[in-house]
Amino acid sequence: MGDFLQSLVNTIDPYLMQILVNVGIAVILALGLNVIVGLTGQLSLGHAAFMSIGAFTSAMITIKSGMPFSLNLIATGVVTAVVAAIIGFPILRLTGDYLAICTLGFAEIVKVFFLNFEPTNKALGLTVPSAKTVIPMPIYVWGTAILAIILVTFVQSSRFGRALKAIREDEIAAEAMGINTTRYKIQAFALGSFMAGVGGGLYAHFLSYINPSDFGFLKSVDILSMIVLGGLGSVPGAVIGSSVLASAPEFLRFMSQYRMLVYGALLVFLMVFRPNGLLGGVNFTELLLKAIGKSKSPAPAASKKK
Amino acid sequence: MFLQQLVNGIALGSVYALIALGYTMVYGIITLINFAHGEIFMVGAFIGLLLVSYFKVNIFVAIIGAMIFCMIMGVLIELIAYRALRKSSRLSALISAIGVSIFLSSLALMVFGADAKGFPDTAFPVHQISIGDADISTLQMLIIGVAAVLMIALEFIVQKTKIGKAMRATSEDYNTSALMGINVNRVISFTFALGSALAAAGGVLVGVLFNAVSFNMGLMAGLKAFAAAVLGGIGSIPGAMLGGLLLGVSEVFGVAIGYSSYRDAIAFSILVLVLLVKPTGLLGQKITKKV
Numbered sequence: 001m002g003d004f005l006q007s008l009v010n011t012i013d014p015y016l017m018q019i020l021v022n023v024g025i026a027v028i029l030a031l032g033l034n035v036i037v038g039l040t041g042q043l044s045l046g047h048a049a050f051m052s053i054g055a056f057t058s059a060m061i062t063i064k065s066g067m068p069f070s071l072n073l074i075a076t077g078v079v080t081a082v083v084a085a086i087i088g089f090p091i092l093r094l095t096g097d098y099l100a101i102c103t104l105g106f107a108e109i110v111k112v113f114f115l116n117f118e119p120t121n122k123a124l125g126l127t128v129p130s131a132k133t134v135i136p137m138p139i140y141v142w143g144t145a146i147l148a149i150i151l152v153t154f155v156q157s158s159r160f161g162r163a164l165k166a167i168r169e170d171e172i173a174a175e176a177m178g179i180n181t182t183r184y185k186i187q188a189f190a191l192g193s194f195m196a197g198v199g200g201g202l203y204a205h206f207l208s209y210i211n212p213s214d215f216g217f218l219k220s221v222d223i224l225s226m227i228v229l230g231g232l233g234s235v236p237g238a239v240i241g242s243s244v245l246a247s248a249p250e251f252l253r254f255m256s257q258y259r260m261l262v263y264g265a266l267l268v269f270l271m272v273f274r275p276n277g278l279l280g281g282v283n284f285t286e287l288l289l290k291a292i293g294k295s296k297s298p299a300p301a302a303s304k305k306k
Numbered sequence: 307m308f309l310q311q312l313v314n315g316i317a318l319g320s321v322y323a324l325i326a327l328g329y330t331m332v333y334g335i336i337t338l339i340n341f342a343h344g345e346i347f348m349v350g351a352f353i354g355l356l357l358v359s360y361f362k363v364n365i366f367v368a369i370i371g372a373m374i375f376c377m378i379m380g381v382l383i384e385l386i387a388y389r390a391l392r393k394s395s396r397l398s399a400l401i402s403a404i405g406v407s408i409f410l411s412s413l414a415l416m417v418f419g420a421d422a423k424g425f426p427d428t429a430f431p432v433h434q435i436s437i438g439d440a441d442i443s444t445l446q447m448l449i450i451g452v453a454a455v456l457m458i459a460l461e462f463i464v465q466k467t468k469i470g471k472a473m474r475a476t477s478e479d480y481n482t483s484a485l486m487g488i489n490v491n492r493v494i495s496f497t498f499a500l501g502s503a504l505a506a507a508g509g510v511l512v513g514v515l516f517n518a519v520s521f522n523m524g525l526m527a528g529l530k531a532f533a534a535a536v537l538g539g540i541g542s543i544p545g546a547m548l549g550g551l552l553l554g555v556s557e558v559f560g561v562a563i564g565y566s567s568y569r570d571a572i573a574f575s576i577l578v579l580v581l582l583v584k585p586t587g588l589l590g591q592k593i594t595k596k597v
Contacts, residue, residue: 090582
C-alpha cells in the first residue's frame with residue numbers, strides 16, 4: 001500500500017509536489033483561521049503561534065515516542081486547542097483591535113519562549129525525524145486538507161456555525177438571543193487552533209526542520225492575507241486564497257529579487273480594487289448550480305450579485 | 307545603577323513614544339492600525355543616514371530632512387493605499403497597510419542591502435556626563451531633548467491651532483465633523499503627515515543611538531510602539547507618551563536584571579497583562595457600545 005502510494009507520488013515532479021504540499025498545509029492553516037476571523041469575526045494576528053506550538057509538540061512526540069503519525073497529529077491538535085482555550089478564556093473578553101494586538105503580543109511571547117526553550121534546541125531549531133507512517137507526506141497533507149475542508153463546511157452550516165455567525169454580525173444581539181458568546185468564542189478559537197496545530201505538525205514533518213523564527217508575525221500575516229484575499233468566511237475563498245498566496249512566491253521566482261516588492265504592491269492593489277477579497281460576495285453554491293443548469297434563483301437576480 | 311538604567315530606559319522609551327504617537331493619532335481618527343508606520347520609521351532612519359553620510363549635514367538638519375521626506379511619504383501612502391478603503395471593512399484596510407509595509411521593507415532591502423549600516427562617528431560627538439553614579443551621554447540627552455520638544459510641539463498643534471481642533475473633532479465623530487464643514491480628507495492627510503514626521507525623527511534618533519540602520523528595523527520597533535500606544539489607551543496622545551516611556555523603562559530594567567533573551571517578550575507581556583485588567587489601556591476612554 002505504502003509503496004504503491006509512494007510510486008504514485010514519485011510520478012509527479014518533485015518541485016511541483018513541494019508547491020502542492022505547501023498549498024495543502026496553507027489550506028489547513030487558512031481554514032483554521034477562517035473559523036476564528038471569518039466565521040466568528042474575532043481578529044487574530046497570532047495564528048502562527050498556534051502553528052508553532054503544533055509543530056514543536058508534534059516534533060517532540062515523534063522524537064520521544066513511537067506514536068503513529070495519525071495519533072500524533074490528533075494529540076498535537078488537542079494540545080494546541082487546550083492551550084488556545086486557556087489563552088482564549090481571558091483574552092477573548094477583549095474585542096476588535098485590542099484582541100488583535102493581544103493575540104499579536106501572545107504570538108511574540110510564544111516565539112520568544114521557544115527561542116529560549118532548552119528541550120527544543122533554543123534558537124538553533126529542531127531537526128524532525130521522518131513521520132511514523134507508511135503513507136507518503138504529500139498524500140497525508142492533502143488527505144488532511146480535504147478532511148479540514150469537509151469539517152469546516154459542516155461546521156459552517158451547523159447550529160454551532162450559525163451561532164458563530166450571529167456573534168460575528170452583532171455580539172450584543174447574539175447574546176440577547178441567548179447565545180453564550182464567551183463559550184462559543186472560546187470553542188471557535190480552540191477549533192481554529194486545533195487545525196493550526198495539525199497544520200504545524202504536518203509542516204514540521206514535511207520540512208524536517210523547524211525554527212522558532214519561522215513562526216513570526218509575518219507568518220500570521222501571510223495566513224490572514226490568504227483568507228482576506230479569498231473573501232472572509234467562505235470555504236472556497238479560503239482554499240483559493242491560500243492556493244494563490246502559497247504558490248505566488250514560487251511563480252514570482254523568475255523575478256526573485258523583486259518578488260516581495262511585487263507581493264506587497266499586489267496586496268495593496270487587490271485590496272484597493274477588491275476590498276472584499278478576490279472572491280468576496282461570490283456565492284459558490286449558486287455558481288455551481290448555475291453551471292449545471294439547475295439554478296433555483298432566476299437569472300437576473302444572479303447577475304445582480306456581481 | 308538604578309538611575310543609570312532609568313536614564314537608558316527613558317531614552318529608549320521616548321523613541322517608542324514618538325513612534326506610538328503616530329499610531330495613536332491615525333487610529334484615533336480613522337480606526338486603522340497603520341502597519342506601515344514602522345516602515346516609515348525605518349525610511350526616516352535611512353534618509354537621516356544618507357543626509358549625514360553623503361551630504362555631511364548636521365544631525366539636526368538630518369532629522370528635519372527625514373521628517374519632511376516622511377511627511378510627504380505618509381501623505382502619499384494614505385492617498386494611494388488607504389483612502390479608497392475608508393468605507394470598506396477595516397480588515398481590508400489592515401491588509402492594505404500590511405502590503406505597504408512589506409513593499410517598503412523590501413524596497414529598502416533592494417536599495418540599501420541586507421546589512422546594517424552605521425552613522426559616521428562625526429554625526430554627533432558623544433560625551434559622558436556623570437551625575438551621581440550615573441553616566442549620561444550627550445546622545446541620550448539629545449534623544450530625550452528632541453523627543454520632548456517634538457511632543458510639546460505636537461501638544462501645541464493639537465490643542466491650540468485650528469487644524470488641531472479639527473483633528474480632535476474628527477476623532478470625536480467623523481461624520482458630524484464632515485457635516486460641520488471640516489475638510490476631513492485634509493485633516494486625515496495632516497494627521498498622517500504629523501505622525502510620519504514624528505516616526506522619522508524617532509528613526510534617526512534610534513539609528514544614532516544603536517548606530518545601526520537596517521531594512522528590517524521597522525517591524526519590531528513598530529510592533530512595540532503599537533503595543534505602547536495600546537498600553538496607554540489607543541487614540542489618546544498622553545497615553546501614547548506614557549505607554550512608550552513605560553515600555554522603554556521596563557524593557558531596559560528587564561534586560562538589566564538578566565532577562566536579555568526575553569527582551570522582546572517583556573513589552574508584550576506587560577501589554578497583555580494590562581489589557582486583561584484594564585481593557586481600554588491606561589488612559590483610554592471607555593466606550594459603551596450600544597445596540
